[in-house]
Amino acid sequence: MQTIETYNFSGKKALIRVDFNVPLNEQFEITDDTRMTAALPTIKTILEKGGAVILMSHLGRPKKGPEDKFSMRHLVPHLSKILGGKAIKMAPDCIGEATKAMASALKTGEILVLENLRFHPEEEGGDEAFAGQLAELGDCWVNDAFGTAHRAHASTAVIAKFFPNDKMFGLLVASEIASLDKVLKAPQRPFTAIMGGSKVSSKITIIENLLNSVDHLIIGGGMTYTFVKAQGGKIGSSICEDDYLELAKNILVKAKEKGVQLHFAVDVVEADAFAETANTKVVSSFAIDDNWSGLDVGPETIKIFSKVIGDSKTILWNGPVGVFEMEKFAVGTRAIGDAIVKATANGAFSLVGGGDSVAAVNQFGIADKVSYISTAGGAMLEYLEGRVLPGIAAVQE
Secondary structure, three states: OOOOOOOOOOOEEEEEOOOOOEEOOOOEEEOOOHHOOOOOOHHHHHHOOOEEEEEOOOOOOOOOOHHHHHHHHHHHHHHHHHOOOOOEEOOOOOOOHHHHHHHHHOOOOOEEOOOOHHHHHHOOOHHHHHHHHHOOOOEEEEEHHHHHHOOOOOOOOOHHHHHHOOEEOOHHHHHHHHHHHHHHHOOOOOOOEEEEOOOOOOOHHHHHHOOOOOEEEEOOOHHHHHHHHHOOOOOOOOOEEEEHHHHHHHHHHHHHOOEEEEOOOOEEEEEEEOOOOOOOEEEEOEEOOOOOOOEEHHHHHHHHHHHHHOOOOOOEEEEOOOOOOOOHOHHHHHHHHHHHHHHHOOOOEEEOOHHHHHHHHOOOOOOHHOOEEEOHHHHHHHHHHHOOOHHHEEEHO
């Protein structure tokens, strides 16, 4: 399999699938450029190795063809800025004769940005003819969009067949795979996974898959109360998925069979309203008052969770353990973050993934103190579930 390190880009036009699906405000200003900056190492490496770069991505969810608010042109000034003021060319479309002519005329060291791929329904439909038209623009294909690797779209997977010997992962995707495999396939032990968030239903497949590899599984957030209720606890008005009570019981049994130590909150901060101004009390997680809800873990739980994390050599964190968006209920999630930072400083490998977890580490200012942060969202979750991702398989085949 080709890699960016071994491939000869000299005089070649590299067609790179990036994930530039960044948030824009009403003035079309980028409010978070994480995904763009994450692609810079790949772009710079190819340029340094004598190649030209053609960038393709989607932006937003256009419904009926081209919509100016979803045009890639809004991103060009910022891309130029983060590339040190480098001139960027903007194509009128992602396919067509005019775009083809611009790509053909592209010189070594130049960058061309294609228009939004999703202005064409054939992109999400995985249309082979559309993929072929995209392929005509470049000499090689680089997939550096892990965030869309779980989609079998034209630019993320189907296009690979047009580059049987000239396809490879970008540096971002390669690092995502290496970091996830370090956790899932070759973890140093003890291996602890922290699964938070509100719903068991959205994490059930991941939890079941992780039971095959973890030593400790910490269940936090709203999921806690489904498990507590399944064990006969009193949860007041706390969030709970009654349809998943039996499933929660089955997970308890499976964990015991596999020798996995499950950890739940022993105490919680209960509140009489979902608000910063709510009255709060620390109570047993199995004895929450009627009409009150558990919104964070309590002090004893923080001690227990922190000890488990501190003794770990591999840590996966996906999901907060409380309503961290409200300062009053952010104590537990911040403590989890602090424990992970300490464990990482002591030699553990820590991977943080999933929108809320990434938001939490950024909010607490500890993003640079964990081993790796995955911003891939759905693709990362499907990888953790053990699924084959089309965008990854397309390169490896």
